[in-house]
Amino acid sequence: MLFTGLFHPSFWELLGIVLVLTHITIVAVTVFLHRCQAHRALELGPVASHFFRFWLWLTTGMVTKEWAAIHRKHHAKCETVEDPHSPQILGINKVLWTGVLLYVKESRNKETMVRYGHGTPDDWMERNFYSAHEKKGVVLMALIDMACFGIVPGLLVWVVQMAWIPFWAAGVINGLGHFWGYRNFQAKDASTNLSPWGILIGGEELHNNHHAYATSAKLSNRWFEFDIGWMYIRLLAMVGQAKVKNVAPSVRLDRSKTECDLDTLHAVITHRYDVLAKYARDLADHTHQELDHLRQRIGGVQAGAAAMARALQVDESQLDEGERLALGALLEQSAALRTVYQMRQELVSVWTRTNASREQLLRQLEDWCVRAEQSDIAGLKRFSRRLRCYV
Numbered sequence: 001m002l003f004t005g006l007f008h009p010s011f012w013e014l015l016g017i018v019l020v021l022t023h024i025t026i027v028a029v030t031v032f033l034h035r036c037q038a039h040r041a042l043e044l045g046p047v048a049s050h051f052f053r054f055w056l057w058l059t060t061g062m063v064t065k066e067w068a069a070i071h072r073k074h075h076a077k078c079e080t081v082e083d084p085h086s087p088q089i090l091g092i093n094k095v096l097w098t099g100v101l102l103y104v105k106e107s108r109n110k111e112t113m114v115r116y117g118h119g120t121p122d123d124w125m126e127r128n129f130y131s132a133h134e135k136k137g138v139v140l141m142a143l144i145d146m147a148c149f150g151i152v153p154g155l156l157v158w159v160v161q162m163a164w165i166p167f168w169a170a171g172v173i174n175g176l177g178h179f180w181g182y183r184n185f186q187a188k189d190a191s192t193n194l195s196p197w198g199i200l201i202g203g204e205e206l207h208n209n210h211h212a213y214a215t216s217a218k219l220s221n222r223w224f225e226f227d228i229g230w231m232y233i234r235l236l237a238m239v240g241q242a243k244v245k246n247v248a249p250s251v252r253l254d255r256s257k258t259e260c261d262l263d264t265l266h267a268v269i270t271h272r273y274d275v276l277a278k279y280a281r282d283l284a285d286h287t288h289q290e291l292d293h294l295r296q297r298i299g300g301v302q303a304g305a306a307a308m309a310r311a312l313q314v315d316e317s318q319l320d321e322g323e324r325l326a327l328g329a330l331l332e333q334s335a336a337l338r339t340v341y342q343m344r345q346e347l348v349s350v351w352t353r354t355n356a357s358r359e360q361l362l363r364q365l366e367d368w369c370v371r372a373e374q375s376d377i378a379g380l381k382r383f384s385r386r387l388r389c390y391v
Contacts, residue, residue, distance in 0.1 A: 005150040014149065018157055022164040023202075025059045028052040029169060030202035030229040031236075037120055038068040041217035042233060045241035053121065057130050057137035058144075060165050064126070066107040069117035073106070074174075075214055076116070078189040079318060084112075085174040088190050088318070092179045099170030138162060168201050177207035184221055185212035185273030186280060188315040196225045203229030212273040213248035221248060253389040260366045260388055262358060267390035268365065269351045275387065279347065280312040282383040283340050287312070290336045304330030311341060336377065343372060343380065 009017060032052035035041045044052070056062055070084050077083045084106040087095040095102065106112055121130075130137075141161065146154030172194070181192030191211035198205045198219060206219040206227055220227035236242035251271050257264070268275055287308065294301045307327035310319060319327065331338040350365050365387075372384035 002152050003150045005146065005148045005154060007148050009149065014153060014157065018160050021059070021157070021161055024055060025161065025164060026168070026200075026202040026204075027229065027232055028055050029060075029165060030204055031232055031242075032056070033062070033064065033067045034071065034204070035217050035229070035233070037064055038071045039215050040119070041215050041244070041246050043243045043245065044236070048236055048241040049121075050125075053125070053130060057134070058141045059138070059161050061134050061138045062165075063107075063131050063134055065113060065117040065120040065122075065131070068120050069113050069115075070103060070106045072116040073112050075211070078191075078211070079178070085170070087175050087179045092175055095178075096171045096175035099174050100166035102174075103166075103170050169204070173201060173204050173207060177204075181208070183208045183313065184277060185209065186276030186313060186315075187211045187273055188317070190314060190318065193225075196222070198225065198227040198229065203227035209248070215246045216248040217244045218247045252391050253386070254391045255389055257389050257391070260362060260369060262362060264388060264390050265350075265358065265362045265365055268387065271390065272348075272351050275347070275390075276344070278386065279344060279383055282379040282386075283312065283377070284379075286377050286379045287337065287340060290334055294330075294333055298333060301330060301333070304333075308337060308341070312344065316345070339375060339377065340380070343368070343375075 031042075032044065032049065033056070036044050036049075053064065056064075073082070074084055074086075079086050079088045081089055083089060085095050085099055085102045090102070142155070142158045145158040145161075148154060149157060176194055177192060178190045179192070181194045183192055185208055187208060189211055191208040193208045194205040196206075203219045204210070206221070206225060209219050209221045209225070210216070212221075217233055218227060218230045220230060233242050233244065237244060249270055251274055252267070291301060291305050291308070303322075303326035307319065307323040308330055310323060311327055327341075331341060346368055350361055350368070353361065353364075356364070369384045369388055372380045375381065
């Protein structure tokens, strides 16, 4: 009885069963809770929607309204003291290892639920079953596991199921996904992509892509990235159980263009995160060369170099006081680096000026391109010519 149940799988068969069960939970989180409920990137049919709600009740005990509200607040207050789980504020170890406790703490914040929990399921099943008995599902799951595989193996399977989302979602995605990895887009927050193959965590590994275009149902963006959650959405759409509402816009270039027009302006604003990412890449060589010259001439520019690298990757507001001071000292030593930094700030102002007309912004963009192409910086010239081609 301790080791046998209705089924008698081998160790490897049991491991495969665990991976399948936890993968279904991951799919439910990324497709239903995240992309459908929190961001309204797609609509799900009643069969898929009720299956995911029931499965999450069994395997996580999470309430849809709570999850969606906390995640929406994370986007609204990202990397600030009001962010429920920012490693930039709370530290990576706290979010990585105790992320689930941060989730539970925020779920008890009534103001968060009222402000960010709108539009989630509020039918009879939600009120009288899922939310009213949120902990009974995981108890039922434990009994099912023990009945199927025996008490000891069943409990082990259940423990893995219960730890899967707290570790991978609340810990790894919320922690490492804002601390370590690569960035396709220069979003205002510190979000990163952990892997180009979004398989293990349902596509959520492509976290920087998601923060750049939060309402996109598809998280992959570059040719080498794969989002398995998007694959499931397409399969559900084929059987009438999903309807995609939004996907991230694709960058299009018209190489024949030589001047900025209103279409260019609109495209640049739409693809602003891509624009900043390209700016950082095109100016990387020039920045490194200038830093090498400074090291040879005056030395001791490590802090300034690190601050400059950060300033090309994140929003200025994310630099701390020490980084700002180091950056200021560095820019005083180099007119070339000062140009690179100031031109980036002026480019950002194209989409942050709220009191300018389209015609004024267009003139500002064209003037920016002219000055970039008149500079002595090859990367800046190359970037400007590409910028004119956005459509």
